[in-house]
Structure formats: C-alpha cells, structure tokens
Amino acid sequence: MSDHDHAGSPADPAAAGIQPEAGPSRRSILWGAAGAGAAGLAAAAMARTAPALAAATAPAARTRLPDAPANAAPAGEPVVVHLRDVRSGEMDVFAGTSRTRLRDPELAARLARAAR
Amino acid sequence: MSSHREAPETSKDPVADSTDVYAFVSPDSPKTVTLIANYIPLQGPAGGPNFYEFGDDVLYEIHIDNSGDGRADISYQFRFETHLADPGSFLYNTGPIESLDSANWNSRQVYSVSRLENGTVSELGAGLACPPCNIGPLSTPHYASLAKAAVHELRGGIHVFAGQRAEGFYVDLGSIFDLATLRPFENLHAQYGLNVFHGPAAGVNATAALNVHSIAIQVPISQLTRHGAGSESSPASVIGVWTTASRQSVRLWDTDNGETLSSGPYRQVSRLGNPLVNEVLIPLGKKDLWNSLPPSDDKQFASYVTNPELAGLLPALYPGVFPNLAALDASHAARADLEAILLTGIPSGIVPGFQNYTGPVLADMLRLNTAIRPTKKPNSLGIIGGDLAGYPNGRRVFDDVVTIELRAIAGATYPLVHKSYVPDAAAKAITDGLTPASVPSGYLSRFPYLGVPYSGFDTPS
Numbered sequence: 001m002s003d004h005d006h007a008g009s010p011a012d013p014a015a016a017g018i019q020p021e022a023g024p025s026r027r028s029i030l031w032g033a034a035g036a037g038a039a040g041l042a043a044a045a046m047a048r049t050a051p052a053l054a055a056a057t058a059p060a061a062r063t064r065l066p067d068a069p070a071n072a073a074p075a076g077e078p079v080v081v082h083l084r085d086v087r088s089g090e091m092d093v094f095a096g097t098s099r100t101r102l103r104d105p106e107l108a109a110r111l112a113r114a115a116r
Numbered sequence: 117m118s119s120h121r122e123a124p125e126t127s128k129d130p131v132a133d134s135t136d137v138y139a140f141v142s143p144d145s146p147k148t149v150t151l152i153a154n155y156i157p158l159q160g161p162a163g164g165p166n167f168y169e170f171g172d173d174v175l176y177e178i179h180i181d182n183s184g185d186g187r188a189d190i191s192y193q194f195r196f197e198t199h200l201a202d203p204g205s206f207l208y209n210t211g212p213i214e215s216l217d218s219a220n221w222n223s224r225q226v227y228s229v230s231r232l233e234n235g236t237v238s239e240l241g242a243g244l245a246c247p248p249c250n251i252g253p254l255s256t257p258h259y260a261s262l263a264k265a266a267v268h269e270l271r272g273g274i275h276v277f278a279g280q281r282a283e284g285f286y287v288d289l290g291s292i293f294d295l296a297t298l299r300p301f302e303n304l305h306a307q308y309g310l311n312v313f314h315g316p317a318a319g320v321n322a323t324a325a326l327n328v329h330s331i332a333i334q335v336p337i338s339q340l341t342r343h344g345a346g347s348e349s350s351p352a353s354v355i356g357v358w359t360t361a362s363r364q365s366v367r368l369w370d371t372d373n374g375e376t377l378s379s380g381p382y383r384q385v386s387r388l389g390n391p392l393v394n395e396v397l398i399p400l401g402k403k404d405l406w407n408s409l410p411p412s413d414d415k416q417f418a419s420y421v422t423n424p425e426l427a428g429l430l431p432a433l434y435p436g437v438f439p440n441l442a443a444l445d446a447s448h449a450a451r452a453d454l455e456a457i458l459l460t461g462i463p464s465g466i467v468p469g470f471q472n473y474t475g476p477v478l479a480d481m482l483r484l485n486t487a488i489r490p491t492k493k494p495n496s497l498g499i500i501g502g503d504l505a506g507y508p509n510g511r512r513v514f515d516d517v518v519t520i521e522l523r524a525i526a527g528a529t530y531p532l533v534h535k536s537y538v539p540d541a542a543a544k545a546i547t548d549g550l551t552p553a554s555v556p557s558g559y560l561s562r563f564p565y566l567g568v569p570y571s572g573f574d575t576p577s
Contacts, residue, residue, distance in 0.1 A: 078377045080366045094366045094380035 086112045119388045120157035122395040123403035126386045130156050131171035132361040134388040135328055136285050139357040139482045139510040142334055143490040144562055149340055151178050152332040153359035159327040162572035165208050167249035169225055170196040173378045174361050176331055181356035182342045186412030186479030191232040194331050198225050209255050216245040216265055227278050241270045246279040252573025260568050275334040280327050281566035282557035284513045288548040289322035296433050300549040304434050319549025324556055325575045332564035337486045348487040354472050356481030358389035358411060384408050389480040390458050391517040397424050411479030418478050421458050422450040427525050440540045441527045453529040457508050466532050470504045484510030496552050513565045514552040522546045
C-alpha cells in the first residue's frame with residue numbers, strides 16, 4: 001500500500017484537551033487516546049503547531065499520508081507519535097489508518113525532554 | 117517449505133505468515149476459479165486452550181493481476197473479529213460444539229469479505245462464521261459437517277470459507293533442511309565425510325499431522341479475467357495470483373489494559389505467489405524486504421531466480437550426480453527456464469498447447485490459464501508430468517511442487533529454452549520421496565478442497 005498526500009485540517013486545541021507542558025506522563029506523550037479527557041501531549045501539540053505551520057512553513061512541513069479515507073482516530077483509538085529525529089524535529093503521527101509527517105523542532109525538543 | 121517460517125520477521129508472526137497459495141479451475145465447477153491462501157503454519161492439532169485463530173489485527177488479501185503489470189487489478193480482502201461469549205472462562209468451549217451458533221462455543225471468529233477494484237471497495241459479505249478448530253470427539257463431534265456449514269455462498273456465485281484445514285502441502289522438511297539431504301538419494305550425498313547414510317530411504321512427510329488456516333474463495337472466471345472467458349491461447353485468459361498480509365504500522369503494548377493497540381496505515385509484512393521462491397531462492401538478508409514489496413518490484417530479485425544458489429549446491433552436495441548441471445552453473449548462463457516458470461509465465465511455443473505468459477514484467481505470481489479445463493486424471497507433477505492443468509499453470513492442492521521445483525532447478529526444464537542441453541539423469545528423478553498419498557487426511561473433491569483438519573484428541577503430538 002502506498003502513501004498518498006492528503007490535506008488534513010488541524011484539530012481544535014480545546015477539544016483536543018491540551019495537557020500542561022510540564023506535567024505529561026511518558027505514556028500520555030507516546031499514546032494519547034483521542035477520546036474526551038484522554039488526549040495526550042502528542043495530539044495536543046499537533047493542534048497547537050498546526051496553525052503556525054500552515055501560516056509560516058513550507059507545505060512539506062506537514063503531510064498527512066492516509067491509506068484509507070478515514071483521517072483521524074475514532075474516539076478511544078490511540079494516537080501514536082514516532083519522533084524520528086530530535087534535531088530536525090521530524091516525526092510521524094499515527095492515528096486511525098493514517099500517518100502524518102511533521103517537522104517541528106520545538107515540539108520534538110519538548111517530547112525528548114519529557115521522555116528523559 | 118513452501119513458505120512456512122520462510123523469512124526472519126514472518127517466522128516470529130505466525131498469524132501473518134502466508135504458507136501456500138493455490139489457484140486452479142475448480143474441478144467440480146469449471147466456470148469458476150478457486151483461490152486459497154494459507155496462514156498460521158505448523159499447527160499442532162492439540163494446541164489449546166487458545167486454539168489457532170486468524171489475526172484480528174491483520175488484513176489478509178488475495179490479489180489478481182489480469183493486466184500483466186505485477187500489480188493488483190482485483191483484491192479480495194478478509195478481516196476477522198474474535199468474540200468471547202464468556203471472558204470469565206478459560207475454556208475454548210464449555211460443551212460440544214454441534215453448530216456454528218452453539219452456545220457452548222466460547223471463542224469464535226467471524227469475518228468480512230470485500231472486493232477492491234479500481235479503487236472501489238465492495239463488501240461481499242460480513243459476519244461470516246469461521247468453523248472452530250478440530251479439538252476432539254467431545255468438543256467438535258461431526259466436525260466435517262460442522263466445517264461444511266462454514267462454506268458461505270455470496271452474491272455473484274461466490275463461495276468462501278475461512279478456517280482450519282489439514283495441511284495439504286507435503287514435504288520432507290527434516291531431510292531437506294539437513295543440508296539438502298533427499299532421503300531417496302541420501303547415500304549419494306557427500307555427507308561431509310560423516311558417512312551416516314548407507315542406502316536410499318523413504319521420504320517422511322513432516323507436515324503429515326499438522327493443520328493450517330485457509331482462506332478460500334471460489335469466483336466465476338468471468339469476474340477475474342479482463343474480458344470474461346477466453347481461449348487457451350489468449351493472454352486475456354491468464355491471471356496472476358498472490359496473497360499478502362498487512363499490519364498497521366504501529367503496534368503498542370498497552371500495559372494499563374493488557375492488550376495490543378494498532379495504529380497507522382496498513383503495511384505489507386508477508387507475500388506469497390509461487391511456492392518456495394522466498395523460501396529457497398531469496399537470500400536471508402532480503403527475505404523481509406521481498407515480503408514487503410509487490411510482485412511488480414521483483415526485477416531486483418531476478419538474479420536469485422535465474423542463478424539460484426541451490427543449483428550450485430546440488431553438484432557439490434551430490435558429487436558426480438549432476439555433471440551437466442555443474443557445467444551449466446559454471447557457464448553462469450541465466451536460467452531463462454526458471455525466469456519463465458516463476459517470473460513471466462511460459463510463452464506460447466514452448467510447451468505444446470500451453471501458455472501462461474503475462475508479459476515481460478518480472479513478477480512472482482502464480483499464473484493460471486483459466487481457459488485450460490481441469491484434468492480428469494490429474495498428474496501431481498503438473499506440466500512436467502504432461503498435465504497442463506497443474507503447476508506451474510496455477511497450483512492445485514495436491515500438486516507436488518517440491519519435486520517439480522527441485523527438478524526444474526536441477527536442470528530438467530532448461531531444454532525448454534536451450535534445446536541442446538541434456539539434463540542429468542538425476543534431474544528427472546530427483547524428489548523428496550513424497551506424493552499426495554503422503555497426506556493422511558487426503559483432499560476433498562469439493563470446495564474448499566483441503567482435507568478435514570486433524571483433531572487434537574486423535575493427533576495429540
């Protein structure tokens with residue numbers, strides 16, 4: 001199955017339930033359920049950074065690569081971040097049957113700090 | 117083996133490990149083709165209490181290429197769900213399972229079938245029951261009729277079955293993986309100076325008491341070929357067939373809930389077309405890569421097919437037995453016969469009255485000429501045995517693919533493309549010593565054709 005570019009809309013930060021930067025658990029970073037009250041830093045950070053990305057960065061900075069029409073994790077399903085390279089900020093966000101490639105050095109640094 | 121535990125990664129993931137693919141014109145319904153993909157190898161029938169099941173988190177597919185590009189034009193997709201009637205019990209069943217809706221059956225699977233074509237998915241069936249595993253005379257009495265009830269008829273004249281079957285692929289694993297020993301010729305093996313073999317011996321079927329899980333679908337030929345039914349000489353009559361298993365990219369062990377979570381796009385982890393290609397021809401360092409790719413990408417592996425490692429080993433392991441093969445190996449000539457059999461199909465004019473050529477794209481697929489009718493008295497050696505309805509024209513459940521491919525690699529088929537070559541006498545005799553009669557369960561004369569699985573009670577080890 002091949003990847004296909006697909007424009008995704010940023011999530012609503014309020015609905016995503018952003019957790020305080022200082023206090024996420026390791027689990028909530030790596031795996032944030034998309035259900036109410038359970039979203040982790042990964043999903044929340046996507047929502048925070050997306051508007052800035054849309055306004056100020058190249059399109060390649062954020063590319064959603066779904067294999068199925070569904071483009072978001074249904075309630076209760078995991079959202080998983082694979083931080084591929086801390087220095088460049090390249091990371092993959094997996095949700096449902098989609099993979100979104102992000103390049104966000106600031107978020108990457110926060111994730112790396114939280115994971116220590 | 118055909119493709120059981122053939123690659124480092126799939127050997128650790130049995131539910132996604134494809135073991136055999138079959139494709140043949142149905143002998144009792146010759147306007148249809150039967151496609152079978154087997155998974156979960158080497159099942160000891162007594163393997164409870166968690167008896168074998170398909171993976172709920174695996175996407176199983178059987179693909180059809182009817183345009184010769186090594187890419188799927190049609191894919192049948194199978195997705196499974198496991199339901200526990202009583203999570204508080206450790207038992208697979210709490211009494212005899214005498215019907216597919218038995219209240220005594222605790223852990224059962226259902227599945228959906230979809231057809232993907234031109235980017236459109238059509239669901240053909242959902243909530244279809246699998247049969248239970250064959251446990252024994254108390255748990256699964258009347259097993260044959262119970263499993264028969266799990267053959268489902270779908271719209272469009274399609275039949276499907278998904279569940280346990282007796283392993284129909286026969287092979288002497290114990291000898292072949294002991295440095296390519298073939299028991300009928302073991303006294304001719306170099307034996308590394310150990311002199312443990314002193315005479316020929318009978319082959320031993322290593323899979324004789326083992327089960328497998330089959331996904332079988334029987335489809336009218338007109339739904340698979342480009343232009344409906346064609347003639348034997350028409351390229352449009354030929355289809356390429358292979359199976360894949362895919363998993364979502366991320367698997368995460370959720371310790372809070374004690375379960376595995378999956379996320380992300382599905383990615384192919386297992387592939388199988390012709391028997392023994394990834395098993396015997398592709399080197400260890402590339403097997404996992406091969407499993408992840410479509411047949412259309414097989415050009416990069418072509419040298420492993422046209423100059424197979426095993427062809428070089430036979431003259432060394434059996435000194436003096438394969439002198440002509442040794443000379444052929446030394447010439448470094450590309451084995452165009454193996455390329456035709458495994459990667460392009462056999463063009464017209466090579467075997468009288470036969471072709472299953474799909475064009476120049478090098479792609480490992482089973483190639484079935486759907487216009488060739490089933491043989492009334494089949495020969496398990498297929499085309500090299502004079503039976504045009506057998507392997508490598510597709511593959512029937514009883515075809516002796518080990519002997520066919522051993523003989524081909526040993527040079528028996530090289531004269532098809534190089535008429536002056538004289539195969540060694542041994543190339544026409546080489547075998548692991550097994551036949552369809554080596555399968556104790558036998559085969560069925562009707563869909564799904566593979567035999568009733570061995571029960572755990574009767575086959576405890």
